[in-house]
Amino acid sequence: MTKLESELTRHLAPVRAPAGLWREIQGEIRNDRAPVRRPIGWVVWPTVAGALLLLWQVAGTPQRPPVIRAAGGCGACHVHGL
Amino acid sequence: MVLQDTPKAETSKAAAHDVTPDAGELFERYKDRVYSIALRYSGNPGAAQDISQETFLKLFAGIGTFRGDASFESWLYRLVVNACFDQRRRNWRLQPALQAFFDVLKAPEESVLDDILRSETSERVRNAVANLPSKQRMIVVLRYTQGLTYDDIAAAVGCSPGTVASRLSRAHQTLARRLK
Numbered sequence: 001m002t003k004l005e006s007e008l009t010r011h012l013a014p015v016r017a018p019a020g021l022w023r024e025i026q027g028e029i030r031n032d033r034a035p036v037r038r039p040i041g042w043v044v045w046p047t048v049a050g051a052l053l054l055l056w057q058v059a060g061t062p063q064r065p066p067v068i069r070a071a072g073g074c075g076a077c078h079v080h081g082l
Numbered sequence: 083m084v085l086q087d088t089p090k091a092e093t094s095k096a097a098a099h100d101v102t103p104d105a106g107e108l109f110e111r112y113k114d115r116v117y118s119i120a121l122r123y124s125g126n127p128g129a130a131q132d133i134s135q136e137t138f139l140k141l142f143a144g145i146g147t148f149r150g151d152a153s154f155e156s157w158l159y160r161l162v163v164n165a166c167f168d169q170r171r172r173n174w175r176l177q178p179a180l181q182a183f184f185d186v187l188k189a190p191e192e193s194v195l196d197d198i199l200r201s202e203t204s205e206r207v208r209n210a211v212a213n214l215p216s217k218q219r220m221i222v223v224l225r226y227t228q229g230l231t232y233d234d235i236a237a238a239v240g241c242s243p244g245t246v247a248s249r250l251s252r253a254h255q256t257l258a259r260r261l262k
Contacts (some may be wrong), residue, residue, distance in 0.1 A: 004258055008226040011207040017117035021131060022109055025138050031103070039172060 095110045105142050113138075115228060116162050117199055122223040125164045125212045127174070151239065158229070159238035163220060170216055210260040218253040 113134070119131035140161050147156060210221055212248075217239070224235045232243040239246065 004254060004261070005226070007203075007207055008211075008257070009229075011204045012122050012211065012223060012226040014114055014118035014227055015121055017113040017134065018127070018131065021113060021117065021134055022106070024131070025105075025109065025135055028135065028139055029142065032239070050173065 107259070108141065109138060111166055112158060118227050119162050119223055120166060122227045123220055124169065125208060133162070133165045133169050135159045140165070156234065156237045159224070160240070161233070163238050166220060167216065199238050206261060210257050214253055214256060218249050221249050225250060
């Protein structure tokens with residue numbers, strides 16, 4: 001074994017698990033709280049995408065110009081004087 | 083270290099019954115190994131606890147499907163390795179920023195006495211290992227914390243023994259350079 005290997009063996013030696021670990025695991029099992037760890041990206045980006053889509057729908061829709069009907073006027077004669 | 087297979091009776095017992103009675107025995111037997119790998123890989127006791135917890139929950143949930151094709155310990159090591167990589171993947175975006183933040187907070191409080199009391203060599207070695215690329219670090223941890231053979235490491239990490247040897251060799255070169 002080289003000096004480096006013996007140094008690594010010494011400084012990366014196994015350690016004892018902390019005492020409270022089993023209690024935490026038992027709590028998880030008992031409460032059936034499976035570790036659902038959804039990455040934050042899966043929450044943030046769909047929300048942002050949804051918000052942008054909504055914004056685009058609301059603000060991005062072009063205003064339609066009033067259509068003046070050929071025969072009967074636009075239907076708002078007091079505006080157009082027809 | 084040569085892997086010892088868990089007696090078949092133990093695993094089949096755990097598989098057949100509700101998880102809780104045998105879970106305690108399995109936990110007692112393997113807790114230190116799981117926690118050691120998690121701690122040496124992550125370098126953080128809190129993260130190591132999370133990794134250990136996740137590993138044991140997966141172990142208890144999946145032990146019914148363990149068919150004994152491979153060694154029980156190989157399967158366990160694989161669960162730990164995956165939990166370590168998952169944990170790293172979850173945290174990698176925040177880690178550099180948080181580390182820098184905590185370094186700034188910690189710096190003024192460190193005294194000369196702290197420096198003297200702290201084992202400098204251990205710190206240097208662990209820092210050097212912590213800065214290795216993730217896969218190399220895992221192989222170093224499995225090799226020197228658990229004393230696994232190349233074949234056992236390959237089974238745990240999911241690559242060939244040749245890949246283990248080359249990654250370990252590269253890790254040795256990097257560590258030798260950093261620890262000069």
